Amino acid sequence: MESPITVWQAIAALLAFAAGAAVVAWSFRAGALALAPHAVARVLRTAPLTASFGLVVILAYVVVALLAPVLAPFGEREVVGGEYLPWDEVHLLGTDNLGRDMLSRLIYGARNTVGIAFATTTVAFVVGSVLGLLAATVGGWLDQVLSRAVDVLMAIPALIFALLLLTILGTSIPNMILVIALIDSTRVFRLARAVAMNVVVMDYIEAARLRGEGLGRLILREILPNASAPLVAEFGLRFCFVFLAISALSFLGLGIQPPTADWGSMVRDNATLITFGDITPLLPAGAIALLTVAVNFVVDWMLHRASGLKE
Amino acid sequence: MLQMIAQRLALGVLTLFLISVLIFGAIELLPGDIAEEILGQSATPETVEAFRRELGLDRPAHLRYLDWLGGVAQGDLGHSLANRRPIADLIAGRLANTLFLALYAAVIAVPLSLALGILAALYRNSLYDRAVNVFTLSSISFPEFFVAYILIFFLAQSGLFPSIARVTPGADLADKLHRTFLPALTLTLVVTAHMMRMTRAAIINLLASPYIEMARLKGVGPARIVLRHALPNALAPIINVIALNLAYLITGVVVVEVVFVYPGLGQLMVDSVSKRDVTVVQAAALIFACAYVLLNLVADVLSTLSNPRLVHRR
């Protein structure tokens, strides 16, 4: 594990990885096409290799997250040996600074990280898009008030704002989810409002208004379905940024409660090692990066499908 | 146009006011105050009390806020509660540092991301496009400090660049650029992906326009199509995303400042939050908010200027 890395080794590893990824993606698509029901297969056939790769990765993460206790060779918080044991057949990725099994921590980290990120992003999107759609639909003073409020929140540096709020509220996982969600929701608000602005001018919205439809139906049934594509795309990106936010917060000393394993904090805890060429912190960082890339591949593909853009 | 600018500036002032209230309130809500924080483990109730009296913290919060506001209205940012230094002095140098680093990173990142984005739009769906996409996505999915450590490992330990951005007042520009190269590069990696993707998307979005088809039917080549026909019309979203990222470069770089030991505003603000030095936090928050508001305003003005419809009225 303490193998110093060089630029060339890194590049070689990346190339090897890319090649492997292509093979995996291709075989996944081939396999899925054979197995999936007709309708799904038709959609899948349109997926470029990148999107198939993204789907495989996301699927793998979900499986790992759900089956963490089954897959992990050791417990999440279990101290199983000395600190920084090298990679061997018992501890495939060695142990961390407290002698906990790195692989097991990574696997449990998938569950915690993905779970927290999902919860955070969901809250951010529910709050941000509902308010954004509301502002765009109702307009007038409500729009003004909400937009100004969001301007104010966005003008405060996000990380410092999070730091302030978490210090006030305390760093429990629910608080962290709420605070990051609040900050993210301002970005979602802007997007949702902008997208909805393009939808509310449509004649079918005018028709619904003239029919006398209530606000709730107007927003949920008439506007939301037509604004969902860019929101979903944003969801993908924001989802990944939550890890980064958690990681940056743990850099400033506010992170997830130990001994819960999460990738953001794991990167932080082991980050110093990279400056000695030890690749340990690359594992959780790589896990985040891989998921980000995968999610964005899928999102790109979905956007492409939604826009009907024929490039 | 001037009217819009005036209106936006007025709104900006309102935003600043609201932020100052919000930040002040938040700091009041923070557990502990500056007396407890500075005395730390050594605090005793008596010394904390004496400290508070000396700083006037025993007065009600709203009076202290009004005092502060009155000072700011007259252009006086006040003194740091922690070490009694005038905030204007405290901040001036750091603001210059922050702006320098932001500018440095922007000078690298903006042309780079524009070029990458334009090339990606030009050769969309090619191997190049995908490679750039994966690379930039990966770079934004690494935490900033981690990107910084990796750069230090590869570029500083070999002695190419210094690992800490120690800027001395007398240093000449070349030396300064050399010393701050790694933080600037880190920030570049962090912001490039976003701008590059936006540039690419904005251009590709326009490639389906009738006037692009028209240009192709006039026999215009692909490069000229992208540069002369698509790019000028894609400027508004690109300018906006650049402004957003510049704002980030000014306001969001505390982590990079810490890793490279660069005395910028972000670190000052975090330090001051942790010490509950409310006057410094307020000043820093206002500067950040100003930067955000002004950049957005400039972006809007520039996007307006980039659109002949809005410049040359009928």
Added chain:
Amino acid sequence: MTTEAVAPLLVIRGLRIEGRAEESWHEIVCGVDLTLHRGEVLGLIGESGAGKSTVGLAAMGFARDGCRISGGSIEFDGIDLRAASRSVRRGLRGKRIAYVAQSAAASFNPAHRLLDQYCEAPLIHGVMGRAEAEHDAVDLYRRMQLPDPDEIGFRYPHQVSGGQLQRAMTAMAMACRPDLIVFDEPTTALDVTTQIEVLSAIRDIVDQFGTAAIYITHDLAVVAQMADRIKVLLRGEEVEEADTRTMLAAPREAYTKSLWAVRSYQRDERPPPPDAETPVVEMRGVTAGYGSLDVLHDVGFRVHRGRTVAVVGESGSGKSTAARVITGLLPPSAGEVLLDGVALPPDYRRRARTQLREIQMIYQMADTALNPKHRIREIVGRPMAFYLGLRGRALEARVRDLLALIELEPDEFIDRLPSELSGGQKQRIGIARALAAEPRLVICDEVTSALDQLVAEGILRLLDRLQTELDLAYMFITHDLATVRAIADEVVVMKEGRVVEQGPKSAMFRPPHDPYTELLLSSVPEMDPDWLDRLLSERASGVGGATDAPAARP
């Protein structure tokens, strides 16, 4: 005009073009032949989806993104465009083959001045230098009868009206003096009065330079004025081809005949309502506008039960604004709207649900009028559920009845999404949605203008039938006098926010007219190939004064 001895300029043989949809290729042009001689103008007509534009672009060796030329040959002046390299094709485009697009407003790059865009092709093809090109541009602008030709090139596209832009685009196409110009519906987006000017300018310049042209349009009367020969396309295949007069006089194929017949649809005017009858809706002295700018000035008219009032005017005349006042989207600053003699609250949000139900609207663009994420069942069913409280089976049955009424097979359509419908079918769903509310007044805002003529005629017939069956009042907003002639009982002519003239249809189409009405009426193209010449000479002799109409506002 044509001589056998000279080799034709363009020869297309067995052209096949495929389009990509749902990840597979479908043929959209299936073996079209085309021959064009120098100086000849070929009219290419057909309905949407006939492949006219696709064939026109293929003549430049160009296929749009998502399309590919899969078979046949395209030979331009001896050059095989399919086999030629990309750079050879690029070298021809703009220099020897030029293109004039349907919407000049969209096809001029909004970021550059007209003159810069004019000069682009000559410069990149190395035909002439900048100064020469600019000089030339002024000359062509003058020939195209553009106002202020010396200065207009320094304007941006948005500063120039639609009709002028279309002429500027034609001038731009002429810049390198090409051998062939493809005109792709160059006047479709223009008002009738503007269309005349553009048509005449195009015809003059093509004549002057002896340029060959392919003129693509769905408007038979227009093509009659412009083309030497006409080729009719249907679903990517040729129906027939003949020289213009022959084609107009004696179309051979049934499809062509049906196209020709469209123009003949006309309904008799219903007798005027009894004076005592309270109109369903009445506008009284309405002045309304946006901000401080009044768009309507003292507008008033009535719509009676079972009658159709056509509101006619060009873009910007305020006819759609009048509809917005009636629906309550735009509360007027003066005047009122009465429903059954009772004043309606000006703002729709203050109107009772029954009042909302009584007035329904059908939109011009069926594409944007139907929520793309809702199925037909919901689109049509929602007003019933909302206003009439229908649920479950009753609702389902009523939706099916209504679909049958608008001549769409319920089983086939009830679960479709709007994107799975054709333009005409979408418009029918729009009608069904309006009817589902069981209204008294239906406002039809240019409901046929985006449709092909055959389809439009079907819609008009349907609306007429429904009016008779359901005793509906229609307010029919249109700029197309043919439509007015077809469907109206009464006509209201609007210009610049004022009612210029109103009265029964029979009176309107009989002189003497208000001068503006006269201009409108005379500008409607007729199927007679000599119509344009006649009209121009009449106007030149001072019978009517063509003015440059305000820019088309899409």
Added chain:
Amino acid sequence: MTKTTNHSGQLGGISRRRLLQGASALGAAAVVGPLGARVAHAAPKRGGTFRLAMGHGNTSDSYDPATWDNAYVQVFATARHGYLTEIAADGSLVGELAESWEASKDARTWTLKLRSGVRYHSGKAVTAEDVIASLNYHRGEDSKSAAKPIVKGITEMRADGPGVVVVTLEAGNADFPFVLSDYHLPVMPSSGGKIDPTSRDGCGAYVVDSYEPGVRATMKRNPEYWKSGRAHFDAVEMLAIVDPAARQNALVTGEVDAIDRVDLNTVHLLKRARNVEVVTTTGTQHYTFAMDTRAAPFDDNNVRMALKYALDREELVEKILNGYGEVGNDHPIGRSNRYHAASLEQRTYDPDKARHYLKKAGLDKLEVSLSAADAAFTGAVDAAVLYSERAAVAGITVNVVREPNDGYWSNVWMKKPWSAVYWGGRPTEDWMFTTAYAEGAAWNDTFWSHQRFNALLAEARSELDDARRRAMYEEMQALVSNEGGVVVPMFASYVMGLSSKVAHPEQVGANWTLDGFRAIERWWFA
């Protein structure tokens, strides 16, 4: 060249006479037990700019001695200021500005004779008035100084001529000269009986050139410095580099010459770097888990004992300190202290005993929350996690609560019933116990109140017989260990990284980091 030297400083071996009748003995200090095998350096050389990066430093730092709370300002202060006494590298007390001192029999009245001819950087001479004003600054009603409890015992001070100060204490304190070495108590120029706390003027080895709080300070050698054989560097640059990785990188890449607070996670890797020497000293710095003995369940000593047995101290030293430290024995007196109770049996991890005590407390199982943050000490959270893992075996559930670093000392410490705590330690047993274990002490973070202990503490303070004093302190250590509310798992070493260009005396002070805060004046370039 890479090697590690461990200096285990000892405060023992000082005769009673030398304590009560101190005199400066610079250069004569005996070299006591150097554990490392560093090659003895040639005579110190002058010259060079010493660049020192420290893991502390905050933009809110100031010149005001009342607020010095981190090692950066402490080292910075020590470099520019003079103190009355100095703790030498071997742990002995020597005079600095006080040339000698003498106590009355009951150790209540102390007469300090000041060194003559010492001047501040501004040129003003150091006077007895300055000494009194400097100490007074921390006393009195309005004092906001963190040192207020330290000088609380002073009841009166007067100048006896220009060079003599007589201090009267509330009660006898044999360790008083040690107190005067506290970093809060530099002698600063006064006027009208008051010092200017915002002044940078001092009489120390280095003169401040520039200071940007939380970033850097630059200093030049004081050309008129009175000590010989000190202050070898021409100039000093002190940087605050809070991020451990950045600090280490700065050392490895040669940006700085020395760093403190080496990241223990990577110290094994740092040692491999060329031209880097890792220096460690183990002194009085220790980490604790303090229980509020008034609050249930910690009010039951059986519960406390159960918790004391449920912790694997060896593991903590191994994993949290990476071996850079020593196990603690649940009292704050380390092996470097004079009266360390070596005979007290070392407590070890014993889940059975923990269960036994739990049963004695009438419990089957126990669930408690332990608050920690890295602000308490580096690795506190991890230490708490390890604690919780081991305690689980004994049927004790320890819920680790990660508290925010920010505000830890005001909101968590002494507020939450059980929290992780850092103690820099004190040079004397009395000082340590008085500060944190005496009943009613401001920082008695276990709120412990033990009659016998309190009585012993008062008695030992003015006890003059060394053997009796030792016996008393040993008993007190046993009392704290067996009945106190504190778990002391480990004594942490100070781990510093030095470029091999930097040379230091064989004996490195262990009382504080960086040679007792005095690396700047004691070290030199080889």
